[in-house]
Amino acid sequence: MSxxxxxxxxxxxxxLPPNRGRDPNVPHAPVRTPNxxxxxxxxxxxxxxxxxxxxxxATLASEFAQELRQYGHIYMYRFCPAVxxxxxxxxxxxxxxxQAAAMMLMIMNNLxxxxxxxxxxxxxxxxxxxxxxxxxxxxxVMRYLSEMTEEQTLxxxxxxxxxLFPSLPSSPRAIITNGMVIPNYSSREQYERMFxxxxxxxxxxxxxxxxxxxxxxIVHGTMLxxxxxxxxxxxxxxLRGRVFVTSGLGGMSGAQAKxxxxxxxxxxxxxxxxxxxxxxxxxxxxxxxxxxxxxxIKRIREARTSKTPLSLGYHGNVxxxxxxxLLEFERTGELxxxxxxxxxxxxxxxxxGYYPVPLxxxxxxxxxxxxxxxxxxxxxxxLRRHIKAINKLSDAGMFFxxxxxxxxxxxxxxxxxxxxxxxxxxxxxYPSYVQHIMGDIFSLGFGPFRWVxxxxxxxxxxxxxxxxxxxxxEIAANxxxxxxxxxxxxxxxxxEAGKHKMxxxxxxxxxxxxxxxxxxxxxxxxxxxxxxxxxAPVVISRDHHDVSGxxxxxxxxxxxxxxxxxxxxxxxQNFVGDAFRGATWVxxxxxxxxxxxxxxxxxxxxxxxxxxxxxxxxxxxxxxDVSNGVARRCWSGNTNAYETIQRTMExxxxxxxxxxxxxxxxxxxxxxxxx
Numbered sequence: 001m002s003x004x005x006x007x008x009x010x011x012x013x014x015x016l017p018p019n020r021g022r023d024p025n026v027p028h029a030p031v032r033t034p035n036x037x038x039x040x041x042x043x044x045x046x047x048x049x050x051x052x053x054x055x056x057x058a059t060l061a062s063e064f065a066q067e068l069r070q071y072g073h074i075y076m077y078r079f080c081p082a083v084x085x086x087x088x089x090x091x092x093x094x095x096x097x098x099q100a101a102a103m104m105l106m107i108m109n110n111l112x113x114x115x116x117x118x119x120x121x122x123x124x125x126x127x128x129x130x131x132x133x134x135x136x137x138x139x140x141v142m143r144y145l146s147e148m149t150e151e152q153t154l155x156x157x158x159x160x161x162x163x164l165f166p167s168l169p170s171s172p173r174a175i176i177t178n179g180m181v182i183p184n185y186s187s188r189e190q191y192e193r194m195f196x197x198x199x200x201x202x203x204x205x206x207x208x209x210x211x212x213x214x215x216x217x218i219v220h221g222t223m224l225x226x227x228x229x230x231x232x233x234x235x236x237x238x239l240r241g242r243v244f245v246t247s248g249l250g251g252m253s254g255a256q257a258k259x260x261x262x263x264x265x266x267x268x269x270x271x272x273x274x275x276x277x278x279x280x281x282x283x284x285x286x287x288x289x290x291x292x293x294x295x296x297i298k299r300i301r302e303a304r305t306s307k308t309p310l311s312l313g314y315h316g317n318v319x320x321x322x323x324x325x326l327l328e329f330e331r332t333g334e335l336x337x338x339x340x341x342x343x344x345x346x347x348x349x350x351x352x353g354y355y356p357v358p359l360x361x362x363x364x365x366x367x368x369x370x371x372x373x374x375x376x377x378x379x380x381x382x383l384r385r386h387i388k389a390i391n392k393l394s395d396a397g398m399f400f401x402x403x404x405x406x407x408x409x410x411x412x413x414x415x416x417x418x419x420x421x422x423x424x425x426x427x428x429x430y431p432s433y434v435q436h437i438m439g440d441i442f443s444l445g446f447g448p449f450r451w452v453x454x455x456x457x458x459x460x461x462x463x464x465x466x467x468x469x470x471x472x473x474e475i476a477a478n479x480x481x482x483x484x485x486x487x488x489x490x491x492x493x494x495x496e497a498g499k500h501k502m503x504x505x506x507x508x509x510x511x512x513x514x515x516x517x518x519x520x521x522x523x524x525x526x527x528x529x530x531x532x533x534x535x536a537p538v539v540i541s542r543d544h545h546d547v548s549g550x551x552x553x554x555x556x557x558x559x560x561x562x563x564x565x566x567x568x569x570x571x572x573q574n575f576v577g578d579a580f581r582g583a584t585w586v587x588x589x590x591x592x593x594x595x596x597x598x599x600x601x602x603x604x605x606x607x608x609x610x611x612x613x614x615x616x617x618x619x620x621x622x623x624x625d626v627s628n629g630v631a632r633r634c635w636s637g638n639t640n641a642y643e644t645i646q647r648t649m650e651x652x653x654x655x656x657x658x659x660x661x662x663x664x665x666x667x668x669x670x671x672x673x674x675x
Contacts, residue, residue, distance in 0.1 A: 003083040005094050008104075008146035011079065011139050016056060019063060019078040022120055026113055027275045029121040029128070030352030031369040032072025034196035041068060047198045048074045051136040072369075073196055075121055079135035085119065086112045087506035090454035090536055093146070099173045099584050100145040102539050102607045105454055105506070106210040107131060107141070115214045115505040117250055117276070124212050125250065127345040127353045129204025129592075130178075133159035133195070148173060158201040159208070172579050172586050176210075178203030179590030186590060186597035192351075202591045205544035209587030209603045213450055214504035215254040215285070217543060220493055220511060221438070221448055222259035225403075227489065228437045229339055230263070233399035239265035241307035243300055244339040245325065246403075247318035249276045249286065253343035257311035258285045262493075262500060265339075266303040267311045268296060270318035272355040272364075277313050284501060286313040293324045300336050318342070319357040319382055322389035329396055337393060340400040341433070342386075346410045347595030349379055354410075356382030380414035387416035394430070402432040404545075404555030406594040425553070426565050432558045439559035443633045443640035445514035445626050445648075446486050447546035451525065451608075453507040455536035461507040462498060463534055464525055468511060469494045471520045482640075486512065510543075515626035515648060522608060522618040530610030537609040539584075540618065544592060544601035548574045548629025552592075552599035562636040568600035570632045575602035577624045582606065582617025623652070631657045 006012075022028060036044060048064045049057050064074045087109035093101035110131045113119045122131045122138065132138045140161045144154050153167040156176040178201050179186075181194065194200035206212040230239045242265045246256050249271040257280060260267025269286070271277040280286040287310055290296060296314050303310040314321055322340075329335050345353030350372060355364045356379045368375040394400050402408045408418050408428040420427045427435075434442070441447075453460035469491055476487035490511045497509060513521065528534040542549065550556040553565040575588040583604040592601045606621060608614045627648055633641035637660060649655050663669065 004088065004092055007081055007083055007139070008094050008142045010143040011051065011136060013053065013056065016059065017078055017082075020080075021077055026119055027117065027273075029071075029118040029123050030365055031070070032192065032196065032351060033369055033372045034072050034192040035372075036068075036193065036196055040193065040197065041065075044068055044074060044197045048076070048134070048136075051140075068196065073121075074134060074198060076134040076136050077120065079139060080120055081135075081139075086114075087452075087456060089456040095146050095148070097148060097150050097173070098537055098609060099150070099607050100148040102454055102537065102605065103174060103210060103585060104142060104145050106452065106539065106605060107138075109452075109506040110207060110210055110212050111138075112505045115212065124204065124207035126204045126207070127250070127348045128202050128351065129207035130159060130201045131203075131207055131210070133198055133201045137161060158199070158203075170582070172583050174585035175579065176203075176208065176585065176587035177589070178208040178587065179596060180588065181590060188596060191591075191596045202596055203587070203589045205550075205589065205592040205601055206541075206603060208589060209544070209605075210585070211450075211541040211543075211603055211605055213452060213506060213508035213510065214502075215258070216502040216504060216508065217255075217448070217450065217510055219255040219259050219262070219502055221543075221545070222255045223262045223493070224441070224489060224512060225433050225437050226259060226263040226265065226339065228441075229399065229401065229433075230265075232436060234338060239263050240309070241304045242266065242338045243268065243304060243336060244341075245269075245321065245337045246341045246343055247271065247321075248343035248345070249280045249313060250345065253345075254280050254285060256343060257287075257313065258500065258502065261287070261309045261311050262496070264309050266300060266309065268300060268314060268321070268337075269311065270314045270316060270321045272315075272317055272361045274315060274361075277315055281313060283504065285311065287311045289313045289315060291315040293320065296321065297324065297328055297336065304336070317355065317357045318344070319386045319389070322386065322393070326389045326392050329393065335393070335396050335398060337398050340390060340393070340398055341403045342407045343403050343405055344407065346406040347591070347593060347598070349406075349410050350376050354379055354382070357385060383411045383414040384416045387411050387418055391417060391429075400430045401436060402428065402430055402554075404432055404434060404552070404558075404593050406554060406598065408432075409554050409594065409598075424561065426558045432555060434555055434557075435559045439638075440640055441486060441512065442547045442556070443630065443638045443644065444483060444486060445547055445630050445644050446512045447626070448510055448543040449513045449518045449521070450508060450510040450541050450543070452539040452541070453534065453536065454539060455534075456507055457535060458503070458507055460534045460536065460538075461503070461509060463528060464538065465494055465497055465509060467524045467528055468509070468521045471524050472511075472513070472517055475517055475520065483514070486514070487517075514644075515623060515630075516651075518626065519619055519622045522606075522622060523615055526608040526610055526615050526618060529608055537607050539605055539607055541605045542603060542625070544589070544603045546629070547626050548632070549603055549625075550592070550599060550601035552594055552601065554594045554598060556593075556599075556601075559638070560633065560636045564636060570629060571600045571602050574625065574628050577628060578602070578604045578621055581621040581624050583621055627655060627657075635660055637662060
């Protein structure tokens with residue numbers, strides 16, 4: 001395909017492409033405010049120009065300087081390709097190895113306007129989850145991948161391609177690190193500065209690791225969270241007529257509307273930005289849209305009475321919605337909400353991640369760029385109002401949880417009443433969804449396993465869905481009841497996945513599975529590629545938000561209570577272990593979910609091409625990729641993880657894990673410390 005060949009030819013320099021600027025037809029990232037000094041602006045410009053021969057510096061310097069001052073970053077819009085960005089079938093990429101072609105496909109899917117939140121700023125999701133820092137990096141990466149052999153590895157430093165380095169056929173074809181800065185400098189302010197200088201980057205989780213699959217990637221996890229919240233808080237998994245209120249319809253949070261309907265409840269989701277709200281409505285993920293609080297209340301009552309699943313998008317501020325629900329309770333005594341959460345991007349509260357009352361969307365964007373200090377004060381006041389309404393509704397009987405987006409963390413920093421009396425460093429008035437819901441699932445070894453059919457053919461996806469369902473049904477017949485419940489949820493999910501039309505971008509699927517399920521599904525799909533039932537290779541991956549992939553004390557490891565919640569050994573070990581056990585590419589990130597400096601996380605991609613070698617890699621890598629985290633959770637004292645790792649050792653004679661001996665008599669500690 002000539003367009004893809006041109007895309008892989010490197011930076012177009014003779015002549016330079018026309019500078020078309022920003023496309024007014026796509027959403028754009030908020031203006032960044034790095035507050036660079038004059039000498040730092042000069043350094044940022046010098047850093048950007050080093051991608052180009054000196055003969056072009058005079059032309060490019062002025063427009064790069066304008067981008068820096070106008071948008072707070074040098075994106076190099078001139079080099080944004082005119083070719084339609086999407087996941088093309090793998091055979092259309094001009095590569096010497098299919099492993100490289102698979103990475104190209106995944107990168108272009110991350111930048112597909114139907115998938116990406118701010119495609120021209122190379123942001124996939126989360127407001128600032130970058131695939132690359134600028135378009136020169138994208139073009140160089142595509143060229144390197146087109147030239148790569150199976151004895152080379154592409155080395156990526158925070159979006160920058162350091163180059164192709166000699167390696168072994170068994171080595172990963174790419175090693176990616178994002179945001180790996182010295183710990184004492186991992187602050188929000190330093191991040192803004194380093195990103196503006198072009199020397200570091202926030203890759204979120206699956207943005208900078210090229211493994212995002214659209215909001216489907218979190219639909220399933222959100223559905224499981226809502227289902228299990230019903231079981232825990234409401235004593236039922238029949239959620240008909242139950243109301244779930246939350247916020248956010250962006251790249252990740254956009255899953256909430258679809259997940260609510262699949263779970264059977266009434267989902268009311270507030271979104272201040274009309275663009276993502278309209279996108280989710282057009283995709284069919286949001287059933288109804290209104291900007292009227294009165295209409296919201298009316299539709300909630302109707303859906304509760306009829307027990308009809310509904311996803312209602314409220315175009316407005318979630319604080320206004322919470323306060324209106326509180327007013328209704330105070331007027332009538334009727335509590336219209338059963339479950340509540342929040343998915344605003346509070347890992348990035350002062351740069352477009354959270355839009356405060358009473359400002360409009362436009363007013364907020366203007367204030368955050370013209371007076372960042374004032375904007376920060378308005379955000380903090382809004383968070384205090386936000387929590388005040390939630391607290392009163394919670395006292396009335398609503399169940400609320402933190403969705404791992406730093407909501408309670410930032411609310412606490414704003415002075416809101418979220419502290420837990422006698423709580424530890426990772427505990428608040430409300431639990432995180434990991435502490436009360438997903439943590440037990442992780443400790444059983446279950447997490448978000450996913451795959452992408454590189455043919456782009458929906459029929460291949462249907463075949464792999466069927467393969468996965470049959471594998472899970474077979475395994476589920478011989479497991480404990482606690483594990484069987486997870487299998488039942490996932491079998492239901494995968495059997496119904498096609499009818500819910502969740503594919504956005506690449507032909508991809510996600511489900512939650514444990515170690516045995518992941519290995520068996522991967523091997524079965526690899527065999528289907530080998531015998532032609534699936535027409536092209538399949539990439540397997542997972543969200544970094546998983547059993548082993550992430551150390552995050554306010555999310556993934558918030559239910560680790562032995563003092564190691566703030567340690568990052570697990571995620572780093574996982575990254576290294578995946579690399580030498582067969583991954584096609586691996587990534588390690590600072591930031592993701594709860595924000596820069598708050599988490600270390602990693603992920604992988606592995607190409608199943610039908611070969612015996614691919615099967616060997618999948619078996620070795622996937623076993624490690626789950627057992628690592630279960631072993632760590634076991635050592636921290638989690639009983640589910642203890643039982644899971646014991647069972648895994650019985651099934652694998654080569655696995656030997658150090659098991660803890662819990663203190664059975666607390667008086668032993670009392671006597672020792674008193675003495």
